[in-house]
Amino acid sequence: MKLEVNGISKSYGNVKANQKISFQLNQGEVLAVLGENGAGKTTLMRIIYGLEVADEGSISIDGKQVQINSPKDSIKLGIGMVHQHFMLAENLTVAENMILGTREKLTELINMKKVNEHIKEIFAEYHMPLDPEQVVGSLPVGLQQRVEIMKALYKGAQILVLDEPTAVLTPMEIRELFQIIKELTKNGKSVIFISHKLDEVMEVSDRILVLRQGKVVGEVKTKDTTKTELIKMMIGRELRALNKGLEFGSLNRKVLLSVDKLCVKGSGGKCIRDVSFQLWNYEILGIAGVDGNGQTELVEAITGLRKVESGDIFINNQKSTNFSVRKIRKMGIAHIPEDRRARGLILTQDLVNNYILENHDSFPFSKGKVLRKKAAIEYAQRLNQDYQVIADSVFVKAETLSGGNQQKVVVAREIEQQPDILIAVKPTRGVDVGAIEYIHSCILNERSKGKGILLVSSELDEIMALSDRILVMYNGEITGCVWADEVTEEDLGAMMTGVKKDFSAIRPKEIFKHETVI
Amino acid sequence: MRQSYRFIELTIKIAMPIMAIISAFLLCGLMLAAAGYDTLEAYKAIWMGAFGSKTSIALMLNKSAPFILLGVGVAIAFRGSSFNIGAEGQFFAGALGCALSEGILRNFNLPPWLLITLILFSSLVFGGVYGAIPGYxxxxxxxxxxxxxxxxxxxxxxxxxxxxxxxxxxxxxxxxETQEIVEAARLPYIWEGTRLHAGILFAIVFALIIYFILEKTTFGYKIKAAGQNRLAAEYGGINPNFITVSTFIISGALSGLAGGIEVLGVSWKLYLSISPGYGYNAIAVALLAQLNPLVIILSGLLFGALNAGCNQMSRMIGVPAALSALLQALVLLFVIAYMPLQSKIEKRLMRESL
Incomplete structure (x- = not known):
């Protein structure tokens, strides 16, 4: 089956999300759609899948023009989509999920036994280690994704759209996914692979379509291009090299944060057990791990947002276990939270109020109990300028800012607390490349000032590029503590799944060496 | 472009409640006509009943005082994201506190200002304590x-x-009912030749105080932060539970004060029908004013006028006074009906102005 997209345009108000986008997808081909956040990838896919209707342009399949007004139409035409956030009913079984919405008539009866057998056959055909009768909620994320893929195939998909499919997977699962994609194309299916990760795109695709600001800026064969060229197309310029350089040796090193045999109860029966580590000054300590392996609970325990069951936390050698958020912040911790929209910002308030969230109680932002708006406004204006936040003014609501600028507001606010310890959780999530560069440089700058940074991220690239040492968390425990410049991605992957343990880097390098000399 | 957006946003903010009021009057007018009454004459009678004479203005203001106090009380709780819909009970708690303390203090021959202050303070405490329970x-x-x-x-x-x-x-x-309160405990009249008592002054002063607290103090900042994003407030070092309890206490205290004022100013004794449902209608008063204490003074006056006017009207032309309840309910319904419309228009304007 061959898909042709001709001159698709779509605007929201004055924002042109897609402008005259055209491309082809041949049978048995993997086409990667590459672009930054906000480049128009998602809009384009929503149009192809029928979730949005284009303002102009047309779509044809096998040379015949088609009208796609809803997902029902696209599914009938053989287009299937796997969303970044899965569309699965977690309390239903695999088979039940797959047949959802396939009933033709209201009066049709379902024979689950037959369905299960039928689906088992399909799984066998694709070598899927799935049991149709298992409840979806009990499956690991990687397998849930495969249920999504099989669901689309079951509904007759010839063209599969995968939206950021690797975002939630471990390195191991990613490789398995690529294997599945290969198998699919061998069977004559076509795949549209949406991503902003260059390595993956280079590995899995046959051709690459690059979008920027709603327009196609390049269409290349994967084997004829390089990562540098792709970046240039994606952001319109070359990426500045990350300069991590820092003179060691003469530094006066000390422990800023010490976590000792920490146990914390998490949500949904999960917990972290016996976690110990130290964060020193002048270092970035990365915490790697697949989402949901205790990183959130750990950060919340350190910052006072979650109760510690046992064990201790010391900030600058002073015990801070189960102190209030406010006290802990006063002791020298700042925190870029995982989800800026849920915790980091009050979206319905203006930037001024968001900037003073943590220090509205102290001078110059208030005196007595009365706010000093003027000081707050000046402060907000300075931060907007210093941290290159693009906003009409400091009086616009936080929700009107783009994701990258919202994140810059949070980063600016936290760094301006002048903390000894900065805890940055996924500091570049959902942020475009330009802002990523900037936020990374801010974090490195804090390190060179002697701060300790705890960097939590599920993006291995980010962790490996920024960290000095890397802690790996798996299932609520620490399975590794390694040098960022010595460990391989494979080893990290193994530690992230609990297959391997390695504790070779429990202290910063030169101290470690120094002590071993003695 | 941004200027015009801000201007339009403000216009919508003002236009929506006014449209709600107009819609309510229109629909109610149709109902009246269908029931065989002369709509225009009825509305004219309401107007005269509320603003037609010195006496009716005084009556209207007396009716407005509890609406404003209760409305402001509801608003501060709503701002902190606590839906205190029990203002009626807190009103009665305050009224009960008033009756009890008056029963004790009446025997001490205190000067009126001290007697009134002590009694109203006990109303405040009773309302506050009773409000604290759901908060806690x-x-x-x-x-x-x-x-x-x-x-x-x-x-x-x-x-x-x-x-x-x-x-x-x-x-x-x-x-x-309780026995009548002593003369020294009655709220003084503040407008010669009418029965306008000092309650309306209390109402306006407290509306101003709450406005100041919400907009100018760190406590107000915390209330709004916790009210709009509990998780972010907690993350920023604000204790959202403290905000919940304290806003509930303030809300209850203001409601209780309204109860005390009603007893000392109007009824001079405590019985169950001192409130025609003030506490419930206060929710409409607060929402109509979009939870802004200054605007609540206006919406409180509107509801006071509706109540006083409709009572007069029913006496004059025989349309049941329940009409005021109908009108108030319709205003509330239209306010709520227009709310999603308002945010929809705002969102669209936002997108276009970007």
């Missing part, structure tokens, strides 16, 4: 304040019913 239950036990506050409201109303039929019934044991 929400903060500590996570129980829905919508349920607890309305249930506790019924509890208090029934309790007051028991009290005025038992322990604090008037000496003759004939009527379900």
């Amino acid at each position: 239950l929400k903060a500590k036990r996570g129980s829905s304040e919508v349920v607890t506050s309305i249930m506790l409201s019924s509890v208090m109303i029934l309790f007051v019913g028991y009290m005025v039929n038992g322990p604090i019934q008037e000496p003759n044991k004939l009527y379900s």
